[in-house]
Amino acid sequence: MKKFNWLLMVCLSVGFALKAQDNSMKKLREETAGKIKNAEKDTTGRLWKRGGNFGLMFNQGSLTNWAAGGDKLSLSLLATFNGFANYKKGRHNWDNNVDLAYGYVNTTSLGTRKxxxxxxxxSKYGYEIGKNWYLSGLFNLRTQFSEGYLYPSDTTREFVSKFFAPAYIILSPGIDFKPNDEFSLFMSPFTGRWVVVMDxxxxxxxxxxxDTGKHVKSEFGAYISAxxxxxxxxxxxYKTKLELFSNYKHNPGNIDIFWTNIVAMKVNKWLSANVSLDMIYDDDVRVFENKETGVMGPRLQIKxxxxxxxxxxx
Structure with missing residues (x-):
């Protein structure tokens, strides 16, 4: 009987020791996995910087027995999104940005208009070759979501644009001066640009x-983006983006300008006010009439x- 009790005690002791060892190993594995996971998060946080802003602007106005006159009802809705994902490791730098906006306005006299x-x-990749200087390659696509119209009068409209009509595609190798995360100046004397009109x-x-009946026009020239x-x-x-392009093939002195300006004022966590100003001069867009001479030609476009x-x- 004593031998049995002694044997039972030995077995229990061995069992408890094995269980304690197993728990210790399990805890060690969990701690090790946690350290690896945290290290991965820390590495990702250092390499990638991601974020964005989404805005929804709504305006409404109504008039009843208003002596000074005006539309009885006006409604406007504007949605904006700006997102970025930037990567940096050693001498490698890769910046990606998307800027989207879509808005409609409706009035009792003019109806619905965009x-x-x-x-x-x-998307811009750069390899650092000197302090704040990068050997870079840039890709840019600019187009719109839906059909657009000009309104020669209140009762007629003229179809002038849609998705990928036009679209502007730029592919450019060059030099990028980037002294900090706030400013970038990209310069290239050899840039390909394609104007796409799929309609x-x-x-x-x-x-x-x-060209009449064609869907794509290729251009080659100098490009600057700040x-x-x-x-x-x-x-x-304040956010601004200025793009300049000179087409070597046709009128290189007539520089195309695309300039976007946005001032964002934050009221609190959820409320904000935005003011945007876009200016475009494209020598190939000759749809504007000079009322004094009656000649059609390009004009400075302002939004x-x-x-x-x-x-x-x-």
Missing amino acids: SDDRIDMT DTLSAKGSYGV TWNKEIMKNVT EVIGIGLTAKF
């Missing part, structure tokens, strides 16, 4: 400089939008 429509995507009706008219994103005062951010509404930052 107030904003933009798709702008940029048959617009291509038949030779819209946006494409971007600046700066908090100019507390809760007020200004002011909105107050909801915003979400992530």
Whole structure:
């Protein structure tokens, strides 16, 4: 009996020891896995910087027995999104940005019209060759979501654009000067640009400089892109992007200009006010009439939008 008790005690002791060892090994494995997981998160956080802003602006107005006159009802809605994903490791630098906007306005006298429509995507890779200087390659695509119209009068409209009509595609090797995360100046003397008009009706008219009946026009020239994103005062951010392109093949002295400006004022966590100003000069867009001479030709295009509404930052 004593031998049995002694044997039972030995077995229990061995069992408890094995269980304790197993728990210790399990705890060690969990701690090791946790350290590896945290290390992966830390590495990802150092290599990638991601974020964005989503805005929804809504305006409404109504008049009843208003002596000064005006539309009885006006409604406008504008949605914007700006997202980025930037990678940096050693001498390698890869910046990606997408800028989207879509808006409509409706009034009792004019009906529904589009107030904003933009798709702008940029991807730029750089390899550091000196302090703040990068040997880079840039890709840019700019187009719109839906059909666009000109309104010669209140009762008529003229179809002038749609998705990928036009679309501007830029592929450019060059040098990028980037002293900090706020400013970038990209310069290239050898840039390919393609103007795409996929709609048959617009291509038949030779819209946006494409040859009549063609869908794509290729251009080769010099390209400069400057971007600046700066908090100019507390809760007020200014973002600007200026693009200049000179076509070596045709009128290189007539430089195409695309300039976007956005001032974002943050009221609180969810409310903000935005003011945007876009200016475009494209020598190939000759659809504007000089009222004094009656001659059709290019003009400086200006678009200004002011909105107050909801915003979400992530």
